[in-house]
Amino acid sequence: MDKLIDIRNLTVKTASGRVLVNRVSLDMEKGEILGVVGESGCGKTLTAKTIIDLLPENLEWEADKFEVLGVDYLSAAPKVIKTLVGGRIGYVPQNTGFYLHPMIKIRDQIADGHILYTKRTPEQALDKATRLVCAAGIRDTQRLLNSYPWQLSGGMRQRVNIAMALMNNPALIIADEPTTALDSTIQKQVVDLFRQVNQDYNTSVLMISHDLGLVKYYCERILVLYAGQVMEEAGVEEMFAHPKHPYTQMLIKVIPSLNIKRGEKLQEIPGHVPDLRQVIRGCVFKDRCRYRQEICDREVRDQTIDQHHIFRCNFDL
Ligand SMILES: Nc1ncnc2c1ncn2[C@@H]1O[C@H](COP(=O)(O)OP(=O)(O)OP(=O)(O)O)[C@@H](O)[C@H]1O
Numbered sequence: 001m002d003k004l005i006d007i008r009n010l011t012v013k014t015a016s017g018r019v020l021v022n023r024v025s026l027d028m029e030k031g032e033i034l035g036v037v038g039e040s041g042c043g044k045t046l047t048a049k050t051i052i053d054l055l056p057e058n059l060e061w062e063a064d065k066f067e068v069l070g071v072d073y074l075s076a077a078p079k080v081i082k083t084l085v086g087g088r089i090g091y092v093p094q095n096t097g098f099y100l101h102p103m104i105k106i107r108d109q110i111a112d113g114h115i116l117y118t119k120r121t122p123e124q125a126l127d128k129a130t131r132l133v134c135a136a137g138i139r140d141t142q143r144l145l146n147s148y149p150w151q152l153s154g155g156m157r158q159r160v161n162i163a164m165a166l167m168n169n170p171a172l173i174i175a176d177e178p179t180t181a182l183d184s185t186i187q188k189q190v191v192d193l194f195r196q197v198n199q200d201y202n203t204s205v206l207m208i209s210h211d212l213g214l215v216k217y218y219c220e221r222i223l224v225l226y227a228g229q230v231m232e233e234a235g236v237e238e239m240f241a242h243p244k245h246p247y248t249q250m251l252i253k254v255i256p257s258l259n260i261k262r263g264e265k266l267q268e269i270p271g272h273v274p275d276l277r278q279v280i281r282g283c284v285f286k287d288r289c290r291y292r293q294e295i296c297d298r299e300v301r302d303q304t305i306d307q308h309h310i311f312r313c314n315f316d317l
């Protein structure tokens, strides 16, 4: 079967050559739920923005292969990519204000893209918008739809973005930290909504999060990024049963426990993500790795456990 996403060796860099995403390969089958995790700054959002063709203007990308829903970004006309992104990909941005025009009422913002891409009537669009914001956990739907973005809290705006992403029955949803502004009950409701859409329509979901716990609950396969590179990739059960990369092992260790008491400090991973302004030789994780050896300063190996489990480390721990 053809892949829904087939990206080989995506690199995103600044004009001055600072490499922010470094030869990342990512693929997805139709109907799959894939989680992309990693600490702040590891390149999750930039990878997503390349797929939705919204990379900041000061950045450029290259790849050996870049196909999304059958469209080859390396050769397609810009208009074809724009239509694909607008019509078939639903994007939930990390920044809740990102997509919303401050001076246009929510009802019009949700409905307009739907009318444009599906040729539905304004009444049909509004009806669908009402159902979706309700499913995203909003009780007073009419008040919400008649508001301007600046009248809403971050959590409300996040749910508007989620409803907006689902309006066109997309084949692929890319959700970038979709639950950060929400309290835990609504978080679950939102994640369950994605899962429902996945089950009902076989919609694929690419879920970006720094929270491995959330991704564990929700995704089938996980990609772990660190400093712009893929450290490990595996099915969720395999990843938690046999994490191979020292970074993944640390991430799993610091997953917030559900039993954390009030006032108790969350565990953090010691050390810092490396400065990407310098070219890093060998392993990018070496400065924080307790298994570091001399070889890690010079080189790093990609290892394959099987077709579905790969990791980047000189050792097999
Ligand atoms: N327009 C830009 N110009 C230069 N550097 C950028 C630009 N946008 C992002 N970066 C840098 O690229 C790196 C990756 O950024 P990205 O936003 O993809 O991280 P992220 O994994 O989504 O982090 P977070 O969890 O904080 O959202 C970071 O070091 C960031 O500072």
Ligand SMILES: [Mg+2]
Binding pocket: 044, 045, 046, 094, 176
């Ligand atoms: Mg981000």
